[in-house]
Amino acid sequence: MRPTVHDIAAKAGVSLATVDRVLNGRPGVRAVTRARVEDAIEKLGYVRDVAAANLAKGRVYPLVFIIPEGENPFMRGLEAEVKLAATRSSFERTRIAAVHVPPFDAPALVQAIDAAVAEGVAGIAAVAVDAPEVAEAIGRARAAGVAFVTLVSDLAASARDHFCGVDNVAAGRTAGSLMARFLGARPGAVAVLAGSMLVRDHRERLEGFAAVMAEAFGGRRVLDVLEGQDEPERARALVGACLAAHPELAGIYSLGAGNAGLVAALEAAGRGDVCVIAHEITEPTRRGLEHGIIDAVLNQDAGHEVRSAVRVLRAKADGLPVIAAQERIRIDIFIKENLLQPLDETGTAQAAEA
Amino acid sequence: MRPTVHDIAAKAGVSLATVDRVLNGRPGVRAVTRARVEDAIEKLGYVRDVAAANLAKGRVYPLVFIIPEGENPFMRGLEAEVKLAATRSSFERTRIAAVHVPPFDAPALVQAIDAAVAEGVAGIAAVAVDAPEVAEAIGRARAAGVAFVTLVSDLAASARDHFCGVDNVAAGRTAGSLMARFLGARPGAVAVLAGSMLVRDHRERLEGFAAVMAEAFGGRRVLDVLEGQDEPERARALVGACLAAHPELAGIYSLGAGNAGLVAALEAAGRGDVCVIAHEITEPTRRGLEHGIIDAVLNQDAGHEVRSAVRVLRAKADGLPVIAAQERIRIDIFIKENLLQPLDETGTAQAAEA
DNA sequence: AAATTTCTGATTTACGTACATCAGAAATTT
DNA sequence: AAATTTCTGATGTACGTAAATCAGAAATTT
Numbered sequence: 077m078r079p080t081v082h083d084i085a086a087k088a089g090v091s092l093a094t095v096d097r098v099l100n101g102r103p104g105v106r107a108v109t110r111a112r113v114e115d116a117i118e119k120l121g122y123v124r125d126v127a128a129a130n131l132a133k134g135r136v137y138p139l140v141f142i143i144p145e146g147e148n149p150f151m152r153g154l155e156a157e158v159k160l161a162a163t164r165s166s167f168e169r170t171r172i173a174a175v176h177v178p179p180f181d182a183p184a185l186v187q188a189i190d191a192a193v194a195e196g197v198a199g200i201a202a203v204a205v206d207a208p209e210v211a212e213a214i215g216r217a218r219a220a221g222v223a224f225v226t227l228v229s230d231l232a233a234s235a236r237d238h239f240c241g242v243d244n245v246a247a248g249r250t251a252g253s254l255m256a257r258f259l260g261a262r263p264g265a266v267a268v269l270a271g272s273m274l275v276r277d278h279r280e281r282l283e284g285f286a287a288v289m290a291e292a293f294g295g296r297r298v299l300d301v302l303e304g305q306d307e308p309e310r311a312r313a314l315v316g317a318c319l320a321a322h323p324e325l326a327g328i329y330s331l332g333a334g335n336a337g338l339v340a341a342l343e344a345a346g347r348g349d350v351c352v353i354a355h356e357i358t359e360p361t362r363r364g365l366e367h368g369i370i371d372a373v374l375n376q377d378a379g380h381e382v383r384s385a386v387r388v389l390r391a392k393a394d395g396l397p398v399i400a401a402q403e404r405i406r407i408d409i410f411i412k413e414n415l416l417q418p419l420d421e422t423g424t425a426q427a428a429e430a
Numbered sequence: 431m432r433p434t435v436h437d438i439a440a441k442a443g444v445s446l447a448t449v450d451r452v453l454n455g456r457p458g459v460r461a462v463t464r465a466r467v468e469d470a471i472e473k474l475g476y477v478r479d480v481a482a483a484n485l486a487k488g489r490v491y492p493l494v495f496i497i498p499e500g501e502n503p504f505m506r507g508l509e510a511e512v513k514l515a516a517t518r519s520s521f522e523r524t525r526i527a528a529v530h531v532p533p534f535d536a537p538a539l540v541q542a543i544d545a546a547v548a549e550g551v552a553g554i555a556a557v558a559v560d561a562p563e564v565a566e567a568i569g570r571a572r573a574a575g576v577a578f579v580t581l582v583s584d585l586a587a588s589a590r591d592h593f594c595g596v597d598n599v600a601a602g603r604t605a606g607s608l609m610a611r612f613l614g615a616r617p618g619a620v621a622v623l624a625g626s627m628l629v630r631d632h633r634e635r636l637e638g639f640a641a642v643m644a645e646a647f648g649g650r651r652v653l654d655v656l657e658g659q660d661e662p663e664r665a666r667a668l669v670g671a672c673l674a675a676h677p678e679l680a681g682i683y684s685l686g687a688g689n690a691g692l693v694a695a696l697e698a699a700g701r702g703d704v705c706v707i708a709h710e711i712t713e714p715t716r717r718g719l720e721h722g723i724i725d726a727v728l729n730q731d732a733g734h735e736v737r738s739a740v741r742v743l744r745a746k747a748d749g750l751p752v753i754a755a756q757e758r759i760r761i762d763i764f765i766k767e768n769l770l771q772p773l774d775e776t777g778t779a780q781a782a783e784a
Numbered sequence: 785a786a787a788t789t790t791c792t793g794a795t796t797t798a799c800g801t802a803c804a805t806c807a808g809a810a811a812t813t814t
Numbered sequence: 815a816a817a818t819t820t821c822t823g824a825t826g827t828a829c830g831t832a833a834a835t836c837a838g839a840a841a842t843t844t
Contacts, residue, residue, distance in 0.1 A: 080800060091823040096802070104821055106811090127481035128800035131829045250767040257725075260614040288767075371611075374768075404770055409763040413604040413642075414728075416758055434830055445793040450832065458791055460841090482830035485799045 079120040088116035099124065130169045138171045139389050140192040141227070141382070142202035144179035148306050148333045149358035150378070151179075151203070154228070157382040170386060179306070180272060182207035189213040192222070199223035199389030201240065201382075204231045206276040211235040223392035225385050228376070229277040237392050240385040242376045242405045244277045248284025248331065250407055251353045254372050255285075255327050256292040258351045264326025265297035267318050271306035271332030281331040281355075296326075304334045308360075312337030319345045327351040336360035339369050357410060365412050375408040433474040442470035453478065484523045492525045493743050494546040495581070495736070496556035498533035502660050502687045503712035504732070505533075505557070508582070511736040524740060533660070534626060536561035543567040546576070553577035553743030555594065555736075558585045560630040565589040577746035579739050582730070583631040591746050594739040596730045596759045598631045602638025602685065604761055605707045608726050609639075609681050610646040612705045618680025619651035620705075621672050625660035625686030635685040635709075650680075658688045662714075666691030673699045681705040690714035693723050711764060719766050729762040 085095045090113060097105045098113040141158045144151050155174060162172040175192070177184040182205045190213060192200050200217060204210060204226040214224050214235045223237050230239040255266060266289065270278045282301065289296045302318060304311035311334035319325060319341065328350055330338050335354050342350060352370045354361050364370030384403045391398050439449045444467060451459045452467040459467070495512045498505050509528060516526040529546070531538040536559045544567060546554050554571060558564060558580040568578050568589045577591050584593040609620060620643065624632045636655065643650045656672060658665035665688035673679060673695065682704055684692050689708050696704060706724045708715050718724030738757045745752050
């Protein structure tokens with residue numbers, strides 16, 4: 077059995093109250109006594125039972141997730157993960173709420189942040205828009221003692237406590253490397269479909285991708301970026317026009333959303349030969365992979381990101397250190413063959429293996 | 431605040447004792463009363479506070495992990511994850527122990543299983559050897575009310591409660607698909623380095639890989655399997671001989687361990703041009719990726735597998751259902767560009783991003 | 785209607801920790 | 815030595831649930 081506070085008290089020859097004072101850093105213990113207690117803690121290998129401690133404390137951490145609204149399926153998936161975390165949250169003495177803001181809208185984000193701070197939350201996670209006024213709002217929040225993490229897309233490192241998301245430069249390099257290998261010696265330029273060059277994650281992905289393209293085989297030509305605003309219809313039109321204008325096109329890297337339009341344009345043009353790499357496993361990219369339209373999908377696990385954000389916010393709210401290595405989010409590579417089937421609504425599953 | 435048992439009692443107009451009987455399926459409650467209580471539970475949206483329940487129960491689940499000994503780095507990593515789970519285990523009212531058996535040794539495994547059952551454990555997780563005597567031992571364990579899951583390598587589905595590992599046929603197909611794309615139109619046969627065709631996971635990977643090779647571009651020749659017994663030195667000798675005998679060799683699929691030998695042989699022969707796909711991120715495969723000797727590594731996350739095994743064993747021990755979809759283990763693909771740096775011993779990390 | 789069985793309520797203890805109160809001991813100051 | 819301050823012990827309550835006991839009510843049987 078694990079040692080308890082009673083065991084420490086007995087071993088150190090002090091009362092429970094004194095042990096409690098030492099454990100919780102309360103005043104009123106002489107240095108020698110404190111040392112005796114700490115020695116006993118050490119020798120017994122005592123570890124606090126967090127479950128019991130939380131039960132006794134009854135403290136709750138109100139957290140807010142600020143998420144862009146709209147039809148971007150990755151964001152909707154992210155929101156679903158937040159909801160899921162919210163249902164589990166009561167067990168972890170955490171109360172999680174989600175609020176919506178229009179995408180790419182810095183003033184709206186600022187307002188949401190200030191509102192959350194006014195409500196007295198313990199921590200905020202937000203998909204950041206990279207703007208000075210947002211950095212200022214985050215500064216106000218942190219000055220008010222509210223922990224702040226950025227989710228998926230980051231901004232200047234100094235403003236927030238932590239970034240919960242992938243290394244997007246590395247993601248771009250990964251896409252570039254796969255593209256280079258899949259294409260091999262095949263000639264032809266590659267196109268890039270982005271949402272907007274105003275958001276940091278898209279800029280970083282492009283940077284990584286372009287760097288690898290420049291290195292590969294003496295350099296492969298990258299066409300001007302198509303900005304589809306993450307909207308399927310615009311993406312369809314842009315890609316369609318690009319395919320028509322460049323019959324020799326060898327590959328497309330889609331680093332944002334709106335992939336339903338991308339797939340539609342490729343199908344309409346009958347260009348299954350184009351090597352396509354996209355981001356995030358969503359309904360359209362999954363279908364694209366299965367039908368051979370998309371060759372590879374890079375994914376960031378939204379569930380991991382949300383859970384990491386909750387852990388980090390709680391740690392920051394308690395003034396505890398964050399183990400950065402533990403909170404790193406992987407860049408997952410999916411091709412047709414390692415794609416798992418989606419879970420059905422109930423969570424009861426298709427067999428994993430025969 | 432979340433509703434508690436007291437709220438249910440008040441709402442249903444019954445006592446705490448009756449609520450407790452309903453919640454825990456104890457006898458002594460009339461059908462009408464039970465319905466009233468269940469109605470109140472439903473209406474209030476009551477969810478049991480597991481932490482408090484476990485605290486009150488004080489029940490512990492002794493679990494045993496049976497792991498092959500020897501220098502296979504994946505198995506050593508797996509063991510490290512078990513140790514990690516063991517340190518956390520006391521919080522989850524679980525006591526986890528690890529025992530060693532020689533690899534590929536059915537009688538030793540049988541003995542270890544019987545010993546664990548005799549000790550009165552609640553569940554066993556084992557890297558299975560696919561032999562009838564092992565299936566019988568598992569049958570005895572389950573007849574004695576001990577939950578049993580296979581880890582990493584499976585055997586006949588009927589014998590165990592659950593398999594915690596990847597779909598190895600799909601893993602082989604993934605490897606094949608990557609190999610086909612990386613090679614493109616380049617001619618040449620591919621070699622396969624396995625540990626032993628006696629273990630099921632290696633057989634299944636080969637099956638998936640060979641199937642894709644047969645489909646690709648009218649069929650690419652797969653040489654006879656090299657069985658290196660997962661030992662680096664044997665692997666080095668086998669691969670060295672194969673490279674000498676087949677100067678036109680285009681690719682090598684290493685589906686088992688012993689990859690230190692594989693990398694050494696390739697380096698000695700100066701054959702950086704050969705496309706190499708291996709399994710499991712370990713010290714040698716990581717180095718191979720970084721140096722460009724290995725092109726891709728398929729990985730199963732040992733930590734996920736161990737945690738999944740613990741969850742499943744506890745659920746089975748309690749007679750609860752397992753959400754299979756939640757317990758599926760992904761096949762991760764790593765190339766040089768998406769490889770995360772290893773954590774250092776303390777877990778304090780290198781920066782994830784700038 | 786009496787006796788029996790089956791259900792239900794009230795109450796208590798426990799799990800491991802947090803936290804508060806109060807009295808008394810020890811150390812320090814006057 | 816007396817007065818004060820600082821430390822320590824003893825004790826109790828709380829968190830939300832589990833589990834046990836015992837008394838009394840309701841239903842069933844005789």
